[in-house]
Amino acid sequence: MNSWDDLLAALPDLRAAALAIRDPLLSDVIALVETPAPTGHEEARADRLAARLTEAGADVGGVDEQRNVVAVLPGIEGARTLLVAAPLDALDIPDAQREVQLGRDELIGPFVGDNAIALAAMAALPTLLDRAQIRLRSNLLLIAAAGSLGRGNFAGLRHALASSRWTPALGWCLESVQLGRLNYAATGLVRGEIRCALPPDYDWAQYGASGTILPMADIIERMGRIPLSQRPLSTLVLGSIRGGISHSNIARETTLCFEARSESADELRRIRSAIEDIVEDAAARSGQQVSLDVAAWRDPGALDIGHPLVRRGRAILQALGISPMLYPTTSQLGALLDRGVPGITLGLTSGRRRSDLDEVDEAVSISALATGLTQLVAHLVAADLELTP
Amino acid sequence: MTATASSARPWDAERVARWLRDNTYHHSRFADLDRLVRLKREQGRTVSLCLPTLNEERTIGKEILLLRAELMQRHPLLDEIVVMDSGSTDHTREIAAEWGARVCLASEVLPGVESRRGKGENLWKALYQCEGDIIVYVDADIRNVHPRFAYALLGPLLERPDIEYVKAFYDRPIEVVPGVRTSGGGRVTELLVRPMFSLFVPELAALIQPLSGEYAARRSMLETLPFPIGYGVEVAHLLDIYHRRGLDALAQVDLDQRVHRNQPLDALGRMAFGILQVMFDRLHRYGHLAQRPPISSVMRQFSVHGEGGYQPVEYRLAEEERPPIITVPEYRARFGRPPPTPSEP
Structure with a gap:
């Protein structure tokens, strides 16, 4: 793959690879939702995720003292490191409510969209890249970051970035919803x-x-x-x-x-x-x-709207037939920008509250998830090969 | 099946203790799925998972997805997932097909045989539809389904050729005193089935949850068993296999928790009635009623000691009777009653 046009031409193949891992990915989403991970007590979910990443072939450093899971997929050259991060913790709810329902094209359950899909997608990246027959030149650093909610104040991600022996050149923060979001500014x-x-x-x-x-x-x-x-x-x-x-x-x-x-x-x-x-x-x-x-x-922070990450993001979304939504975010992006790591936040699928009054159950689209994963892999390949639209 | 003299063995505490130790497992023993896949391949076995359904749209999709992703795609332990539907009026069949199960409408299977409705009917017809050497039956209304619901039932069958039939049990209950918990099944089990087993077939009382809807068995055994079409099918299987092969052909696996719909009391009453019909039929066939063995006064329940140690707890519940009080002279004297004539009770 030598050019931007080559990348766009490969999008259908990337999507096919994403569709092929649909069932194991959704299985992981369900397992993650059903494993409690309240802020400050993410150990059980961290262990599950670490096992899954190890199984997928990543080098997993275990669960660190802040309860983060940090894993690396070594690149062919390893001169640069690309970072993908997703929040590990979720609001606590009674076990009796921790039930996921699977419809024909919807996954419904507590905090499915916030943020189990993002976490499972991050864990699926080694498998997805393998399925798409992509081997990155850069190292791929994967961080499932604890302490992202409430009083957590991104303590996990801040700690992981400060203590990692890899300095990411670029970073992507994953959020389950909404597909099309392209946050380059942190509120x-x-x-x-x-x-x-x-x-x-x-x-x-x-x-x-x-x-x-x-x-x-x-x-x-x-x-x-x-x-x-x-x-x-x-x-x-x-x-x-x-x-x-x-x-x-x-x-x-x-x-x-x-x-x-x-x-x-x-x-x-x-x-x-x-x-x-x-x-x-x-x-x-x-x-x-x-x-x-x-x-x-x-503190607020932002990339320049003309940064290659943002330009690529807009072009990839448009190539996938999705209108980019640019707005500031309160997601983990702030921790990256604070650390001087250029980054953006991406959404992976479309979702909604199960009902207007429901504060817990969320419904997300399954078919849109393949598009979200295609977008993510396209970003990684473009950054790895430094392709620009 | 011919009636024989009573073949129920008397309670042998040592034998039952050995069975509880050797044939009662915890699912964690079988968590190494690659090992199970290897055993399955070495034995050249095929495995079918059957999900009997009736209006299960809320749970069926998730159940199929999880079992298929983990036990077919990640670890090729199952060869097929078959949904045998009794005629759901919701979206059960569409959702099941969407998530990769082979869906059969029970009324369309074996059209030459008169169609009947009931869970046992579905399980019986599944033997015709499924192709595996081992059949795993899992209920479709489990809200906390996990791959262990299938692989842990397969484990004993793949490890031990002497085992024919593996039953699940779950919901390890709350500790009563430190280290010891009572254990048991649902209301029908504890109020009907276990007392009946304790009376007539005491060794079968060692099955913690004889009515659980999750079990796995070899086709070679299942194809020789009659299937009551209703709720009595599980009890019939246990009694028939026990009388043919003894307790050692059975095993049970602790699957920890299982969350499912709670049945209302009237539905449990109908279930109990169906089970009683089957029980009395089998007791008659196997000679327990004709021989009129002495009625046992020992009721056995089970407790869990620490991690995985199951022990019978015996209660002597002799239902002794007092004579009519009019036969007591003091009573007659106090109330001025004459002695009863011989024809009076």
Whole structure:
């Protein structure tokens, strides 16, 4: 394969290879969904994945102290290293809900799209390249990264990159959905928890005592009035709130989890500062213990839109008949860019929530997955041979 | 099949303990799939997996995909997967075909034979459709299906030529005291089948879950067995094989957990009725009723000790009777009753 046109001409063969590994790949997706991996406790899933990568012929360094799985497929020359990373952890759910259903062209189950397909696809790469009869000149470094969610703050991927003896020249972060996404910018974010608790000397006998929910409601109302810029784009997500145990008991503690995102580091600092002011003021006014715990902080970062990774990405998607979707992401890309590794985030298939109200079950397309895998292999071959459109 | 004198052997604690030790396995023993594939090839055996279905669209696709990907594509242990459908009205057959199973509608198999409905009917017709020397039957409603549901049942048959029939058991229960757990089957097993076995065929009470829908057997044995068309098929198999070949022809494998639909009580009642019919038929055939052996007063259940040690727990449950209280002089004196005449009970 000597040119970009050769690569495009080979896309149908790559797709055929992807279709040929469909069943083992889906089998791995199901096994991964059914193996719990809450952030900080990813060992069981890591062991399963390490076994699968070893079976596929990769050199697996085992599970490291951060519970990452790091594997390498040595290249013919090995002068450069290409990195593919996928998140290992998933939100925790009861075992009884951990069930996957297979329809004619849909895989339905808890967090199938976030992010079991990406993980299984990464583990399938050695088999897929073999099936497509592709041997890369570059080393292929595969990282299943623990600690990607919530307070994890990409601790796994950061650790793996810092401690690896390979320095990736380029990187791809995999997300299960949506096929067509081409994220070349990482949104900065601050992720935190505001905790409102009753003081030790709280007067329980006081008539009309309202506990911690009302002060938290006041905080939320004031957070809603923080100005958010449209350009650079900034957003504030109030993700969850918990507190209290019944209709009538006074809530002793209420916790709000939030995430502020911005394309600008200055904007992010301004939002964080505004939230800190609200928290301090609320503590002073209510006489309750109000605290802000910043669980994660990430600076924004981006490749130039003209970077070869982005140009290739657009051309490959268009050749596959898919319109590229370019937007900033909060995925693991930020950890790559922080480390100075040029990278992008790709989606592998199309998906949806099982229903509007369902926060756990996701449904993903099986047929679209072959296209997503074709895209990924085309990226690796193009980067390996330094082909440009 | 001809009726013979009672061939049930009396309870022999040592023999049953040996059987529990030698013929009861944990699935992890067979996790080296390459070894099983090698054994299968050396013996020149072929293996068919049969999934009997009736409206299983929720679980069938995943079950076929997992078993096919792991046991046909990654490790060529199975030669075919056959879905024998009783006439599903949902998308069971379409989904099964999509994921690579050979799908048969039971009513269209052996058209020259009068068609009947029932799980046993499907299993019987599967013998005609499947081509393997060994048949593995796995229920299609398993929500936590894993390749071990098939390969662990094949293991004993590939390792030991003396074993004819391998039964699954699962759901190793909660520890009651440290290191010891009670063990057992579902409601019909514990309320009907095990007490009946304890009374009439005590050695078979050592089967932890005699009604489990997952089992594997050699064609050479299955083709000689009658198949009740309904729920009694599993009990009939056990009784027939036991009376022909003894306990040593049977084995059981612990598959750990199995999550499936829970049957409502009325359905279990119908199941129990079908099983009772088959049981009494076999007890009559094998002479247990005619000989009227002494009714045993020992009920045997099983507990798990540590990892994999199964031990019978015996309960002496003699249902002794008191005479009518009117035969007691003190009673008659207190209430002024006359002595009963001889014709009164």
